[in-house]
Amino acid sequence: MSSQKKDEAKTIIEDVLEKPSSRRMFLKGASIAAAAGSAALAASYMSAADPASAGELKLRWQEYFKKNYRLMSQEEKDETVTRLERLAKFQDNMDVQIGTEPPTEKVLFGYAFNITRCEGFMECVTACVKENNLDRKTNTQYIRIFEMEPGQLDPSTGDGQYYHKVPVDDKFYMGVQCFHCENAPCIKACPTKATWKEPDGIVVVDYNWCIGCRYCQAACPYYGRRFNWGKGEVPKEEITTKQHYLGNRKRPMGKMEKCTFCIQRTRKGKLPACVEACPTGARVFGNLLDPDSEIRYVLKHKKVFRMKEEIGTQPKFWYFID
Amino acid sequence: MKTNSKFFILSIISVLLMFVLLRDGTVAVASEKSLLEEIKGINEPFDSRSVKQVRPVTQKTVLAKEEYQGGTFRVLARKHAIERYKCSSCHLDKPVLVTQGLELTHGNVIINHGRKGDELGCIDCHHPDDRNYLEGKKGRKVDFDHSYQLCGQCHFRQKRDWLGGAHGKRVSNWAGDRVVYNCASCHDPHSPRFEKRFPATYSVPLN
Known part of the structure; x- marks a missing residue:
């Protein structure tokens, strides 16, 4: 030496x-x-x-x-974020900005999906993969779109791996992702308290506290969680550099990850990437506590239902019909 | 005396037990229905300016001539996106006498709007005299930027949903001033249905 x-x-x-x-x-x-x-x-x-x-x-x-994110003071959050940014520079020569934006008061995020309008173009999926720096090698996707037979409302009966010209006549399309349940079973299953519900309703994961046991994946009745098997390989020019500690930052290998309603965007008032990409306007996102919001209009005036409503998980993701 | 006190204690325990059980039961029943009901019960107005760091929409917008449940809002402007606008640069008060003018200038317009075999004609929507405007069914001039006023005459259900937020979508932000896509931002007015195409990607089985 x-x-x-x-x-x-x-x-x-x-x-x-x-x-x-x-x-x-x-x-x-x-x-x-x-x-x-x-x-x-x-x-x-x-x-x-x-x-x-x-x-x-x-x-x-x-x-x-470092501590669990929930126990960190703002100072400690800033420190770890600075470290992570410097590490990104060291390791990948990337200039990323990792945010720790807190939830806004009187905001509870909700989502609605119009099964009459979705035509299965899957632009939401590509936008999500890009925005959240998902692993291109294993083809991880947070969103799945199922091609459904008329009359069926359970995605497990649908075709989640179609690849042909869409929309097919007499079929409809149903998107599934993390539903951010108010009463989320995944949170209860986590042995290390690495996943929890933020005050604005987003269920998040602290990637550094996750031990990758995948209990939450087993507990989720909606197949909303993904395990990352690799290091998250993303072409350098495609990396989204505006990141959030609880969102699309680089995940270590062997951690659980999932849709975060694009926390890095929505905490700044932007729409999630899937909503912005949707060409048919089938996706509605907004603040459930704002009586004038679009999502509240849908809940008030449309026929809405949630998946597996009877199990009492209270997803904040409604399907609706025109 | 002893049996009495025993009975007394037992009864207290059973009452407590019943209370706990009942309370648990009612809570479970209440929470099963409550989220939607709770949400619908919240009517305190929300100031979307309380969300920090909202960036205003950069596209060109105009103030809509109608209101939604939250007051005034803006729509994406349309005129600057129309290639041949202003129409009056050709369509003056004199008749257009170019040979094959229609084919040369508007040949790319294929009308696939309305019932099959009974499609709409140009002047069903365009103003017959003042080409810079559209014409409503009752003869009023409709600006290209406010085409929702025209479309909504037939598609009133869609317009109602569009105003409320169940049809179409907002531009970029869920917070801040409401800006929504105009009808013609997404739909080609001459052929409004989306064409069939291959999806943008495909899915592999879950891990």
Whole structure:
């Protein structure tokens, strides 16, 4: 091991140790002390295998000790976001902006899907994949569109893998994604409290607290959750750089992910990517607590239903008929 | 005395138990129906300006001549998107005497609007004299930017839904000032139905 490498490792450890102390910090310190030798070793060992710079290693080290997003103060959120942005620069040479926009008061997001209007063009799916930086290798998609026989209202009877000219006469199309249930079974299933419902109704995942056990996937009655098997391979020029900590930021391998109603967009007043892309206007999105909103108009004036209503999950996603 | 107190304690326990059971039952029943009812019960107006960082729509818009449940709103402007507007640059008060003028200038217009075999003609919608305008069924001039006033004469259900928000959609934002797509932003007025085509992508089985 070169003396220069040793010095670098030493300064990293000193940096970390000099932070103010708390119980968490103490544990951190203890583990560092225990790992001091091995860390120095690791620094030299890892540099042989992967050419990570000392700065990057430091950031990665600090990332290990962050809290669950819900327990972070705004300061801590800002710190981790800065670290993640710098890591993106180090690792992929990407300039991303990761936001931590909080929910707005008196906002509860709701969604409606017009099964009379959807014609199965699937532009929503491509827009979603692009916006949320979904893995192109495994072809992960948050949205599924089913081609349905008339009279059927259960997507499991439909064809989710059609590829022919649409719309086919006498068929209709039904989109399925995360329904952001008020009473979400996935949240109860999570053993690490890595998934929860935000005050504006969006069910989110803290990708760093998720251990990838997939219990939530088993608990979801709507097949709304996706497991990421890979590192999330996205062509560099197609990466959406405006990101959110709970949304479309780069997910580590082996985590659960899902539709977040495009939290990075909707928290700033924009429509989700699927709504903006829909060529037929079958998708309606808005604030359920605003009596003048489009979504409230649909709920008031249209025949609406929700999928598997009887199981009491209270999805905030309604289907409606013209 | 002893049996009495035993009975007393038992009865208290059973009453408590009944209370707990009943309460649980009613809560479950109430929450099953409540979300929609709860939502419908909220009528406090919401100020969408309370959402920070809303960027105004960049496309050209005009103030709609009608109102929706939340007051005035804007629609996407149309005139600048029409290639041959202004029509009066050819259609003056003099008759157009170019040979094959109709085919040369409007040959790409294929009318597929109305019943098969009984399609609409040009002047069913276009003003016969002032070509810069459309003409309503009662003879009033309708601006191209406000074509919803014309379309809504037949498609009144769609127009009602469009005003409310169940047909068509907003541009870019759910918050901020309401801007919606105009009828002709999505539908070609000469052939309003969407053509059949291949979907943009395909799905693989779930993991």
